Amino acid sequence: MSEPAEYFRPLRPTELRQVGRPLARTDAPGKATGSTRYGGDYTMPGMLHAKVLRSPLASARLRRIDVSKARALPGVACTFTGADLSDRLAPTDIPGQTGAKRLDTGQSILVKERVRYYGEPLALVAAETPAIAQKALDLIEYDLDALPGVYDPLEALKPESPIVQGSNNIVAQLKIRKGDLDQGFAEADRVIENSYRTQFVEHAFLEPEVGLAWVDENDVINIRVSTQVIEHFRSIADAVGVPHNKVRIMGAMVGGGFGGKEDLTVEIYLALLTRATRRPVQLVYTREESFLGHGKRHPFVMTYRTGVTKDGAITALKVTITADAGAYVFLSPYVILYALVAAPGPYRIDNLHVDATAVATNNMYTSAFRGFGAAQACVAYEAQMDEVAKALDLERMAFRRRNFLRTGDKLATDVPIESAVWTDECMTKAWEALGERTPDSVPVKVGRGVACYQQSYGRIMWLHDTSEAWVGIEVDGTVTVRSGVTDIGAGQISALGQIAAELLGVSLSDVAIYHSDSSTTPLAGTTTATRALYMTGNAVRLAASAVRERLVARSAKALRATPSQVDLANSRAFVIDDPDRWIGFKQLVALCASEGIHRSELALFRAPFTDKIDPETGRGRVHPDYTYGAHAVEVAVDTETGEVTVLKSIGAHDVGRAINPAAVAGQIEGGAAQGQGYALSEEMCYQEGRLITLSLSEYLIPTAMDVPQIESIILESRSGLGPFGAKGIGEPALIPVAPAIANAVADAIGVRVYDLPITPERIVMALRQPDSME
Amino acid sequence: MQPRRDGAPETRKTMLADFDLVIPANLTQALQILSEDATRNGHDAMPLAGGTNLLVDIRARRAAPKRLIALGKLDELRGTTIDNGRVIVGGRTTLTDVLRAPRMAEHAPSLVQSARVFGGQMVRNSATVAGNLCYGSPAADTVPPLLSLNAELTLASQAGRRVVPLNDFFLGYKQNVRRHDELVTEITWPLPPSNSANLFYKLARRKGDAITVVGLAVTLVVESGKCSCVRIALGAVAPVIKRALAAEAMLIDQALTPTLIDAAAGQAVEACEPIDDARASAEYRCHGVYVLTRRLLTQAWERLS
C-alpha cells in the first residue's frame, strides 16, 4: 500500500503524521479479496472432526448415557462423557491476568448429572469425517428425567422456585447508596416511575465458533481458535490438568466477537480430544450450534423512579435492576456491576439508590455482550429521561442539558470524572445533523429521538489490567510489532501499526504485526471491555517510544544537534528547524546495529489499579475512564401495521482521539446497525428454556435493506487515557442507538413501548391502549 | 499445519446428507428421468430448481431425497413472453428474471412488487417462481399476486400436459396436485385490462430476507363506476394461501365506499385461520389482513375512479 504524498510533508513535531488519518487498515486488503485466513481455514493432515451432543431438555437429570454404539462405529476415534472426566470444572469467571482467584463459578465440562439449560453439552465425539461424527452423535443413547425448571428471574426469586444455582438463585447482588434519597424525593415536584424490559440477544457474529487443536513435539496442546481472549490458555490448562505452559492459544483473524467469544467456546473440548487421540482435531460449529453454544445478552427488568422539580432538576433516582443470569454464573456479577455504574446515565444525580441483582434460571446462560450491562441500562435511563420530560412538558434536550454530568462532577459511585465530558456537544451535533424533518403522510407518522450515554473503556480496576508489547527495528529499517492482542474485526492490529509508524517516523506499510499467540507474542490482555486500543495501544506506544528515544539520541549525535531538535518522519531523522540536515532511517538503524544500540523494546503498560468498591455504598472507582456521546434518529412508523422504518441514524461520539477515523466510523456504523436490531427486531426466544429462534430466519438481525445510510460524527477532546488522548469507541458506538430509536418511535406515535424489541405487533398493541394518542 | 488449498474438495465440511445429482440437458430428458423414477424407484427423486427451499430442508433433515433432478440446464423453461393476450412465465424463471422482464410492471404489478421484496438479491437470483409455488409455503410471496391475477399452471409429464388453475393447485399445507412425474413448465395469466389495479403488500418483521407475516394481493376492475371484478388473496394466515371469497362477493357490482371497504376488510379477516409463531401472533395477523385489505382496496379504488 502506498500512501498519498501529503503524508510525507515535513510537519511540526507536535503534528501527527500517521495517527488521525483514515489509512487503509492493514487487514483490509485480505478481507476485501478473501485471502484472509480465519480459524476454520486452517486444516492439518490426519485431522479428526469433533461434534458436541447437547441436551434437548433445559432442566433434567442425566440418568444414563451410553456411547458404546457410537464408539463401535468405524471411523470414530474418541468419545467423552461426563464420566470420563475428572472433577475439574470449566472455569466461567472473567479471565484474569494475575493468577488471583475471584469467583467460584465453574461448570462441569460435560454434564455429569444435572442438566441446567437447553443445549448443555452431554458428550463429545471425534471421528474421521464430520458425517461419521454426526452419525456417532445419533448413536449415543441417554436417558434424561425432566425436572421442574424456572424460566423467569422474578419467579426464580420466589422461595418455592426450583434452585438452579446457590441457595436462592441469586448469583450476584450489588448496590449504590449515594446522598439522601428520601430528602431528594421530598424536594421533587413530581415523581415518575416506569419499568422497562430488555430481551435475550444473540451476538450473531459472521463467523461461528471454530478451532483446531494438536499436540506438538514439546507436548504442548496448541489450539488455533476464533477467540477474543488468548489468555484462556491458563483456564484450559487448569481444566484439563496440565501446567499453564503446556497450552498454547493461537488466534486467527476473528470474524466478529461482540463479547460472544470472550468466554471459552470450543477450546476445552478440543484440548481433551487432541490429548486423548494425539491427533489434530477440528471443531466447527454450525449457526445453530453457535446459537446454542455461547451465552447471550442478559434480559433486564429495570424500574426507574425519578424525582424532579418543575423546572427539570433531577433530585432523586431509585433504580432496581433484575437480570436473568441463565443457568450458570459466567460474567453476570460483572455485567450487573457495569449496569450499576451506568444506571443514572451521563447525568449528575446526587441522591441515588441502585439495586442490581442477577438471578439464575434454566434459560441459556448470559454473559458478555458489547455494552456489558451498561447497554441495557441506557435503554432504560434514556427512555426515562424522555418520559420525565414529557410528563413535565419540558423539551427533551433542554431537560438533559439541565442535568448533564460535567467534568469534575461525581459519578454514580461517588468519585469524580476527570476526563472531558462532551455529551452536550455530541447530542447537539447529532441532532443538528438530522436536518429537515421528514413530513408525516397518513398513516405514517415520523418521529425523532436522541439518546446520550456514558460507557467505560478499560477493565474493572481491581482486575489489575496490564498489557505487554514488543517493538523492534530490522536492519533494513522495517519495523516489527508483537502483541498478543486479538483482532475481532475492529482494526485493533492496524491501529498498533499506525502508532508504531507514527513514533518511528515510518509508514504503515513498513510495519509488520504479529498477534494473538499466547506463547510467542507478549501477552496483551483480552480484546474486551473496549480496552484493546487503550491498553495495547499504550503498550506499543511505550515500546516504540523507548526505541525512538535511542534512535533520536543517536541521530542527534550524527546531525550534531540535541535530541530535542530532532524528529523522525518520512523514514529519516532530521533537524526540525533545518530539515535539510537529515539521516536516512535505514542508515541510522545500521549505525545503531553496528554500535550495539538496542533496537527493540518489550514494554508493559499498567492501567491504574484500585481495590473493590465499598459493598454497602458502592463508593469507589470502577473503571479508568468513560466515553461520552449521543445518537440521533428519525423513524417513520406505519400506525396501521406498526412497521418502523429508520430514516436517519447519526452517531456523534467524543473518542478522545481517532487513531484511524475510518475505523472509528466503522465502529459507529456497526453499532448503529446492531443497535437497530436490538431496538426493533432481534430476540432470542426461549419457551421453557428451549430456544425457538434457532436460525437467522427467526432471529432477525437487520439487513442492508433495513439500515439507512449512517452518519458518523467524530469529536476529539484528546482527554482520554489511551495513546494520544484516545478514549474507546468499540462498545460506546452501540449503546445509545436502541434507546434513540425507542424514543423516536414514542415521539412518532405518542405512546411508549416499554419492552424491547419494539415489534410492529407491540406498536399496534400500544396504539390500542385507551390513553394512546387518537 | 497447512492452510486449505484452493480447489481442494469441500465435501469434508458438507452439512448435507448424501444424494445423487442428475443434470438433464433438456425438458424431454428431465421428464423421462422423472417418469422412470416414478415407475421404478418409488418417487425418491425431486426436481431441484434454485434449491433455496429444498437444500435448506435437506440440511435441516426435513427432506431426504435420494436423487435431485437439477433443472439448471432447462433454458427452454426460462423467460417470460406474451402470447394471445396471456403472460407466460417459464417454469425455470427466477425472481430476478421477473424483475428484469420488460413491461412486467404493467403485466403483473403485484408480482413485481412481491419480487422486489422477495428474500435478498442472492436468493432472488436463484429462487424460481415455480419453486415458490411447488414448495407451497403458506408464506410464499408470489402466490397471493398470482392468485389475484387468476394464474394457471401448466404441468407436463411424459404422458402429456395439463393446465391447472392456481386456485385448484393447493390441497393442503405444503400439498398440491402435482404428480411426481410432472414438472411445472409454465405459469400464465391474462394481461390485466387497463381499467384494473393490481397491488401487493408484504407485511414482515424486517425489509430484507424476511418471512412474510401477512401477504396480501388485490385485483380490482372497475367498469362504469362499479367494481366488475375483484380478487383478494391472503398469504400467511391459513395453511393454504387462498382468496377471501366472501369479502369479494360483498364488493362485486358495487361502487366502493369507505364503509363498504371496511366491511369487506372485516369479512376478509373471517377467512383467516392464522397461527401464533415466533414471528407474530394470530391476532396480529388478523389485524394485518384487516388493515391491508382496507388499504389496498382503497388505493385500487382511488386509482381507478
Ligand SMILES: Cc1cc2nc3c(=O)[nH]c(=O)nc-3n(C[C@H](O)[C@H](O)[C@H](O)COP(=O)(O)OP(=O)(O)OC[C@H]3O[C@@H](n4cnc5c(N)ncnc54)[C@H](O)[C@@H]3O)c2cc1C
Ligand atoms: C434466505 C432466504 C430468503 C427467502 N425469502 C423468501 C421470500 O421473501 N419470499 C418467499 O416466498 N420465499 C422466500 N424464500 C423461500 C424460497 O426462496 C422460495 O420459496 C423460492 O421461490 C423457491 O424456489 P427454488 O427455485 O429455490 O425452489 P427449490 O428449493 O429448488 O424447490 C422447491 C420445491 O419445488 C419443487 N420444484 C421446483 N421447481 C419445480 C418445477 N419446475 N416443477 C415441479 N416442482 C418444482 C422442488 O422439487 C421442491 O420441492 C427464501 C429462502 C431463503 C433461503
